[in-house]
Amino acid sequence: MIKFDEALKVILENTKRIGKEKVFLNDSLGRILAEDIFADRDNPPADNSGMDGFAVKFEDIKGASENEPAVLEIVAESKAGGELVEVKNGTAAYIYTGGLIPKGADTVVQKELTEVKEGKVYIFKELEKGSNIRPKGGDYKKGDKLISSGVKITPAEMGILSAVNKPTVYVYRRPVVGILTTGDEILDLGEEVKKLSQIRTSNTYSLYGQIIKMGGIPVIVGFAKDDVNDLREKLNYAKHCDILLTTGGISVGEYDLVKDFVMEVLGVNILFWKVAQKPGKPVAFGVWGEENEKLFFGIPGNPVAAMTVVETMVKPALRKMSGDSKLFDPIVRAVLVGGYKRKKSERLEFIKVALKFEDNKFYAVPYRKQGSNILTSMLSSHGFGLIDIGVNEVKDGELIDVIVYDTDFMRS
Structure with missing residues (x-):
């Protein structure tokens, strides 16, 4: 491990x-x-105006004021998309936002500082040379x-x-991610429940949504029973995928067949199996394909464990495969509300927390049920609080790191 x-x-x-x-x-x-x-x-490809107003020579408006305005003859017009015009001493051009600065002009006076009478513009304020001009480049x-x-x-x-x-x-290219759900007890949507032990899949569709959100293309490879021939058949359907996710069948039980058969059918080279984390300990990872360019993740069947592994392991791999330069979700320091205790501390634990931001601080509120089968804990969670190996208790008010995978809490 x-x-x-x-x-x-x-x-x-x-x-x-x-x-x-x-x-x-x-x-x-x-x-x-x-x-x-x-x-x-x-x-911009050429100097142009950032205002509606008049293009002028700075020397013609020097000293202009309310009491002694500069008076210039209007000789041209420059509008966005129009031709280049020219102004000379004692003249001005109408100019509109985006219009080319006329040849000879070096300043734009906004319309509010002017008044037009009988073909002349009265300018009531001296501006700095170059005002309201957006320079080329x-x-x-x-x-x-x-x-x-x-x-x-x-x-x-x-x-x-x-x-x-x-x-x-x-x-x-967006990676094609195959999702193979295993187990005799798992039913797809619409299938009739015939035994008390049967349950409808949640992993298939929660993972499907996660992969879409991460930028991949999810494909439901199928539902494999705890049967050698059925598992072989379904694994053959996954050969076109860039990443294969299997849920269930990866632990140590008699019917946990996935790890052995991905090696047999797909030629997966398993690089590790079991990680010191909670939830998600019995996770397997391997590579396959002609150049080992494809990835395999054997994910636990418990729904929270499955979603946790996808968020913390599959997501950065999918992002790297997709060419994304940003692989990881942000981590914030947050004040833990209510504290958190555990009996064993030999694994890194990802606890589901709801986040809030008040008084320039993040606050993390742990969900009261942290079991790997409690799917409802993911509904109100915004991130995973990290409880490190060797830590049995974090007291109320102490700081923890939180991986933020859902930023909705920032919206008011």
């Missing part, structure tokens, strides 16, 4: 980036960029790197991609 940090290191050292694909810009939101993006021209210059590969594309990145004329863009 290895420690969690060691297990995570093994996982990430054996996770390879997936291939690239080209997508249209309007399909790129949320994808991971697989190329560096450079400016194809200066932005003020945002970025041709050749500047604007976005680096590995960044998740948000609406802001989409705006930049459009501005530099990228109708298509290379992104990392």
Whole structure:
């Protein structure tokens, strides 16, 4: 049995980036960029106005005031998308936001400081030279790197991609994640319950949702009974996947068959089995495929353990495989409310906590039922509080680290 940090290191050292694909810009939101993006021209491409008003020569408005306004003849107009015009001494041009700065002009006076009468503009205030002008290349210059590969594309990145004329863009392919649920007792939705011992799957669909949220493409490989032939058949369906998640069948019972048969059917090389963590101790990890480019996670069947392993182990691996430059959820220091005790401390424990932020502090409230089978504990939780190996008690008011996987608590 290895420690969690060691297990995570093994996982990430054996996770390879997936291939690239080209997508249209309007399909790129949320994808991971697989190329560096450079400016194809200066932005703005020329000096332009940041205000509606008048473009003038600074020397013509020097000393202007309410009592002694500068009076200039209006000779031209510059609007966004219009042609370049010119002003000379004693003249001004109407200018609108985004309009090119006329040849000869070096200052823009906002409309509120002016009055127009009979083809002339009266300017009632001297401004600094260069006021209200957005300079050429003020945002970025041709050749500047604007976005680096590995960044998740948000609406802001989409705006930049459009501005530099990228109708298509290379992104990392989203990993296909197969979900195989095992156990005689597990029923899919719609199946009739015929025995008291039978239960409907929750893992299949909670993991399905987690994978979508993480940016992967979930595929339900199937439901395998505790039967050699059925398990072999279902595992064959997983050969197209980049990552295979199995739930259940990974412990030490007579019917816990998964670990042996992923090795037989898929050629999985198991790199570790059992981690000193709670919940999720009986987790297995391995690699497979022609170049060991595919990943296998054998996850416990208890629903909270399954979700915990996916959040803490599968998520960073999926992000790395997807080319994401940010692998981990944020960790905050939080005040533990009510304290937490446990009898054994030989494993790192992930306790479900609800978070709140008050008086510039995070507060972590543990869910009262922490069992790995208590799925309802995940409903109100925002993160995992970390109780380290060797710690039996954290008292009320003491600080703990919390992995924040759900930031909804920040919304009011």
